[in-house]
Amino acid sequence: MSEPVVVVGGWASPFVTRVCIALKLKGVEYEFLQEAVGRKSELLLRSNPVHKKMPVLLHGGRPVCESLVILQYVDEAFPGSSILPDDPYHRAVHRFWAEYADAKLHTALRTMRGMVGGDKADAAEQVSAALRQLEDALAECSGGKPYFGGDDVGFLDIVVGSYIGWFGAAEKIAGLRVGVLDEASTPRLAAWAARFCAHEAVRDLMPDADRLVEFGEVLRAALAANVSSRP
Ligand SMILES: N[C@@H](CCC(=O)N[C@@H](CS)C(=O)NCC(=O)O)C(=O)O
Incomplete structure (x- = not known):
């Protein structure tokens, strides 16, 4: 019997979304343990004692942390077509752009x-500039x-x-129109994004921008409550 994946x-x-997409692409069944908003479970803290961040992948009870490391682990640990390119040079290029x-x-x-x-308009310009680079990538x-x-x-x-999902949500929250994934500024990326979101391994996992805006409000309230309840 295969070892459980959590x-x-x-x-x-x-x-977290990226880990779920990778598992779905590989056809790996997994259990999803949802963390409460603004809090960290004992399991999370015990499994990722260094960074104390999500996601953590548990495979047969053994934790793997850091999403980029998890994606590479999923690629190597499970059969099916590779997620990373086969060629070492291309693998390096893809890792470079992922870190970027x-x-x-x-x-x-x-x-x-x-x-x-920080300044929201400056941050929006940074996102746009990064997307222009990714258009070339x-x-x-x-x-x-x-x-x-x-x-x-x-x-x-x-x-x-x-x-x-977060590009649209961040625009709505900031009240700034920055042309993120805009056909006029990044046409290839805009077409790619539509294709990616419609992919069968992605469409049920990609959070909707409006739901993320609501989540942002819930998170902000939860973090404020945690701070004000500290002695
Ligand atoms: N470099 C980490 C980043 C993970 C991360 O920042 N996770 C956030 C949720 S989006 C988190 O757990 N934040 C809680 C905290 O910073 O204490 C990765 O790629 O897994």
């Missing part, structure tokens, strides 16, 4: 949402095929694609 995390986290996306998008989107300090990595991964969704599609 994802510990929250449905709204892009880092996380470095440029996550904090800037949090700034737009008011979760961390898509052309380079896909070689004219539909996805970063070529003919099908791959590692870099999953990493960049996991932010799609």
Whole structure:
């Protein structure tokens, strides 16, 4: 019998979404343990004692942490077509752009949402600039095929694609129109995003922007309540 696979995390986290998409692509059955908003379970803290962040993947009870590490683990531990390219050079290029996306998008989107300090308009411009770079990366990595991964969704599609719901939500929360995934500024990426969201391994897992806006309000209230209840 195969060892149980468990994802510990929250449905709204892009880092969690990407792990679920990778498991679905590989056809791996898993249990999803939803964390309560604004709190961390004992299981999460025990499984990821270094960073104390979601997601954690438990495979046969053994924890794997950090979403990019988890994606590579899922690729290696389970059969099926590879998520990362076979060629070592292409693997390196895809890892480079995945790290670029996380470095440029996550904090800037949090700034737009008011979760961390900083100018929201500057943050929106950072997101737009990163997407213009990723437009070129898509052309380079896909070689004219539909996805970063070529003919099908791959590692870099999953990493960049996991932010799609948050682009729209951050725009709504910040009240800024920044042309994120706009056909006029990033036409290839806009077409790719529509294709990615419609993919059968993605469509049920991609959070809707309006639901993320509501989640943002619930999270903000939960964090404020935690702070004010501290002695
Ligand atoms: N580099 C980490 C980032 C994970 C992360 O930031 N997760 C957030 C949820 S979106 C979290 O657990 N935040 C709780 C905290 O920062 O204490 C990864 O790729 O897994």
